Structure formats: structure tokens, C-alpha cells
Amino acid sequence: SLTLKHGAHRLGKRTDPMMERWRNYGLGQFIHWGLYAIPGGHWNGAYYGGAAEWIRAWKGMPNEQYDNLYKEFDPAEFDPKAWAEQAKDMGAKYMIITTKHHDGFCLWPSEFTDYDVTNTPYGNDIIGPLVEAYDAVGIDVYLYFSVMDWNHPGYRSKLETINDKEAYEEFKEFTRNQLLELLERYPTTKGLWFDGTWDAAWKEQADFADNLATEMREMIPGLIIGSRFRPDDYGNRHFDSNGDLMGDYEQGWERKLPETYEETKGNDWDCVMTVPENQWGYHSDWRGHVKTSYELIEMLVKSVSLDGNFVMNFGPNGQGEIRQEETQLAKEIGEWMDKNNEAIYGCGYLDWEKQDWGYYTKDRQTGKIYMIVFNRPLNGALKIKTPDKVSLDKVYSLKDSSQSFVPEEIHKNEFFIHYPFSEHIDSPIVIVIEPSSNEIDQNNSYQKA
Ligand SMILES: COc1ccc([C@H]2[C@H](O)[C@H](O)[C@H](C)N2C)cc1
Numbered sequence: 001s002l003t004l005k006h007g008a009h010r011l012g013k014r015t016d017p018m019m020e021r022w023r024n025y026g027l028g029q030f031i032h033w034g035l036y037a038i039p040g041g042h043w044n045g046a047y048y049g050g051a052a053e054w055i056r057a058w059k060g061m062p063n064e065q066y067d068n069l070y071k072e073f074d075p076a077e078f079d080p081k082a083w084a085e086q087a088k089d090m091g092a093k094y095m096i097i098t099t100k101h102h103d104g105f106c107l108w109p110s111e112f113t114d115y116d117v118t119n120t121p122y123g124n125d126i127i128g129p130l131v132e133a134y135d136a137v138g139i140d141v142y143l144y145f146s147v148m149d150w151n152h153p154g155y156r157s158k159l160e161t162i163n164d165k166e167a168y169e170e171f172k173e174f175t176r177n178q179l180l181e182l183l184e185r186y187p188t189t190k191g192l193w194f195d196g197t198w199d200a201a202w203k204e205q206a207d208f209a210d211n212l213a214t215e216m217r218e219m220i221p222g223l224i225i226g227s228r229f230r231p232d233d234y235g236n237r238h239f240d241s242n243g244d245l246m247g248d249y250e251q252g253w254e255r256k257l258p259e260t261y262e263e264t265k266g267n268d269w270d271c272v273m274t275v276p277e278n279q280w281g282y283h284s285d286w287r288g289h290v291k292t293s294y295e296l297i298e299m300l301v302k303s304v305s306l307d308g309n310f311v312m313n314f315g316p317n318g319q320g321e322i323r324q325e326e327t328q329l330a331k332e333i334g335e336w337m338d339k340n341n342e343a344i345y346g347c348g349y350l351d352w353e354k355q356d357w358g359y360y361t362k363d364r365q366t367g368k369i370y371m372i373v374f375n376r377p378l379n380g381a382l383k384i385k386t387p388d389k390v391s392l393d394k395v396y397s398l399k400d401s402s403q404s405f406v407p408e409e410i411h412k413n414e415f416f417i418h419y420p421f422s423e424h425i426d427s428p429i430v431i432v433i434e435p436s437s438n439e440i441d442q443n444n445s446y447q448k449a
Pocket of ligand 1: 032051053054195196254272280
């Protein structure tokens with residue numbers, strides 16, 4: 001393998017308490033909010049078909065017109081406590097908020113630029129009240145930060161001339177100043193979610209990024225930074241030139257999910273997911289497929305079943321309101337989570353053979369196994385294949401533990417659980433398989449007897 005100065009500094013998962021807390025979240029909320037919410041995917045009567053937060057890059061939106069939107073930013077309906085309550089009711093355990101997206105507009109009063117909330121009619125800090133409101137309801141806050149900054153004169157996508165390099169040095173200092181400023185202003189933040197790090201200019205900054213990551217981790221011990229921040233010595237991101245994961249978890253799952261545990265390479269990871277096919281910021285006219293709560297719950301369950309977290313995106317409008325479609329989804333997901341979150345929180349991958357009816361999760365502390373059923377077989381017979389010598393003498397419905405099941409052995413280590421799908425069921429059901437005491441070894445995995 002290559003000797004790297006700025007490759008992965010750790011092999012395998014982080015095992016400290018902050019990371020343990022992170023991997024047991026299950027469900028998160030992404031919030032994309034900024035000036036792009038004002039046009040909301042339209043400008044001069046024209047519809048923008050791209051991602052609403054990228055409207056500045058659209059030929060239908062002249063840059064100087066976009067760059068004057070801050071003069072209209074005055075979200076009268078912004079209510080951070082209401083946002084936090086809604087996220088709490090949905091069952092989110094962490095929230096990621098855009099402090100600065102690619103347009104460079106800062107939702108906090110930054111000492112290092114005038115392109116921030118203080119120079120808008122609204123005038124006040126947005127990030128601080130959000131951190132406070134979410135902390136107050138016990139939801140951990142993570143700060144999204146785009147390195148790419150279309151507003152800063154020193155930003156370059158590639159470094160070709162001496163001028164480029166000099167300008168970019170100023171940009172790097174500005175970036176470091178803003179990041180340290182954010183951690184100083186919001187010391188309860190648990191981590192950073194970086195974006196906008198794919199440009200060639202940034203991919204040459206292995207040394208700078210590595211040192212900055214070290215500095216940030218010193219400021220907030222235990223800080224969680226994913227794989228999207230640093231390039232390695234050869235400009236590789238997410239995985240270094242030896243194929244080892246950089247950062248504390250894999251951040252490559254954007255609007256997509258792994259199919260198998262092997263694809264996760266045994267790393268911690270989260271999936272960030274839009275409700276429409278590709279809208280993060282507010283777009284007033286969602287077109288194409290809008291995901292249902294059933295689909296989003298299945299993605300959540302699938303993520304947890306493969307040792308990941310699932311982060312659902314919200315895009316508040318220009319007035320600071322959460323749109324009705326997202327409110328309805330949060331309500332429906334919350335209703336399912338109220339009854340079934342035992343199969344999500346603190347749960348992860350179970351190394352039993354995947355079955356067609358749905359997903360297994362395993363509680364990392366108790367060793368309890370959850371069968372989360374999405375596709376019930378027409379005959380109601382749920383097949384399970386177990387490792388050797390697993391006792392199935394405690395199998396019951398999560399909804400009603402008095403409803404127990406006696407699995408029918410159909411083959412060595414192969415069983416049917418006959419579920420009476422008599423009543424109408426329109427949301428995933430959960431069956432619990434409680435291990436008998438002698439099966440759980442010290443790390444809560446089923447041992448071959
Ligand atoms: C070039 O393709 C991109 C680049 C950046 C993104 C940004 C989105 O604006 C959103 O912030 C998402 C999390 N991020 C990857 C999406 C697609």
C-alpha cells in the first residue's frame with residue numbers, strides 16, 4: 001500500500017461514546033434553507049427544472065439578480081421551536097442544517113463576510129436559535145458547510161495561474177476562519193457535514209484540510225466529520241489511495257442506498273435523501289415522483305438494517321415555513337416511529353440471510369432481533385433462516401407482545417412464522433425474536449453453540 005501523509009488516520013470504526021451515539025441515531029433530519037428558498041425554483045415567470053438550491057447556476061437566473069436576493073430575506077414565519085417540535089414528533093435524533101450553501105450566503109452573523117443574515121431585513125442569527133431549539137428537545141445538531149463558495153472572490157474551482165493560487169490562499173484562510181467561528185459560536189454542535197469539496201483546487205489541499213480537521217477536532221473533542229471533507233495526498237476523497245475510508249463515516253450515499261452489507265464495507269454511513277427525486281432547497285412546484293411515508297420508512301429501515309442512519313431532507317420556504325407535504329410526511333413517519341422505534345434506535349445489522357418479506361434489525365445492547373415486514377407473502381408464511389442452535393422460543397408481535405408465534409421448522413435452521421394477516425394492515429409490522437439468555441455472548445451476537 002502507498003505511504004500517505006494525509007490518508008485515513010484510522011482503520012475501522014470509531015469506538016468512542018460520541019460515535020456510538022451517532023451510530024445509534026437511526027433517523028435524522030436534513031434542513032436546506034437559504035436565499036434560494038425565495039425564488040423557490042421560479043424566476044421571471046420561468047420554471048427551473050434543476051435542484052432549487054442551484055438556481056443561481058441556471059441561465060434563467062442572472063447572477064447579479066440572485067446576489068441581490070439577500071435584500072429580500074425576511075422570513076416572518078421562521079419558528080425554530082416549531083421546527084424542533086416537529087422533528088421530535090417525527091422521531092429524528094439528529095439534524096443537519098445548512099449554515100452556508102454553495103451560494104456563500106451565511107445563516108449566521110459571520111465576522112468574515114458581509115454576505116450574511118445581519119445584512120438582510122431579517123437581521124438576526126438563524127443558526128443560533130435553531131441549535132438552541134433542537135438541543136432543548138434532545139436532537140443533536142450538525143452543521144452543513146459548503147467549501148465551494150460562489151460569493152467569495154478568492155474561490156477557484158482549479159488553480160492555473162499565480163493569481164489563482166494567491167486568491168485561493170485568501171479563500172482558504174477565510175474558510176478556516178468561518179469554520180472555527182462556527183465551532184466557537186455553536187460549541188454544542190456534534191459534527192460537520194461538508195459539501196462542495198469536489199473541485200480540483202480543493203483536491204490539492206490535502207495538507208491544509210488535514211490540519212484544519214485536526215484543529216476543529218481539538219476545538220470540540222469527539223467532533224464527527226464524515227468522508228466528504230478531506231482529499232488525500234493524491235486528491236482522492238471519501239476513500240484514500242489505499243481504499244481506506246477518510247473521516248468518521250461514509251457520506252457517499254446521497255439519494256441512494258446500499259443494497260448489501262458488503263457494499264457498506266463495514267463502515268459507519270448515513271444516507272441523505274430528498275422527498276422529490278432531486279430537490280434539497282425549497283421548490284414551490286414539485287414535479288415527478290414525491291416519496292410517500294411508506295417509501296421513506298422503508299428506506300429508514302433498510303438503512304438501519306445495513307448499519308447506517310437515514311436522513312430525510314426538509315426545505316423550508318422563503319417565509320420560514322415547513323411546507324404542508326413535509327409536515328404530513330413527518331406526521332405519518334412519527335406515527336410509525338411512535339409504535340416501532342424500538343426496532344430502529346440503537347439497532348443495526350443482523351448477519352442472517354436477508355428474506356423477501358423485509359428487513360432484520362438487531363438491538364446492539366439487548367441482542368433482540370426485529371423482523372420488519374413490508375412484503376407479506378400471500379400465504380402469510382414468513383420464512384427465516386437462522387444460524388445453528390438459535391432458540392426461537394420467544395417470538396412475538398411488537399405491537400402486542402401477548403400475540404406470540406411458534407415458528408414451524410421446515411428444514412434444518414429454516415422456519416416459517418405464520419402471521420395471521422387477517423386484519424387490514426397498511427404499514428410495516430414488526431415481529432420480535434427475543435434471544436434466550438445463553439445465546440448472547442459479550443458482544444451481543446448470536447454465537448454458534
Ligand atoms: C454536482 O452535483 C451536485 C452537487 C452538489 C449537490 C448538493 C446539493 O445541493 C445538496 O446540498 C446535497 C446534499 N449536495 C450533495 C448535489 C448535486
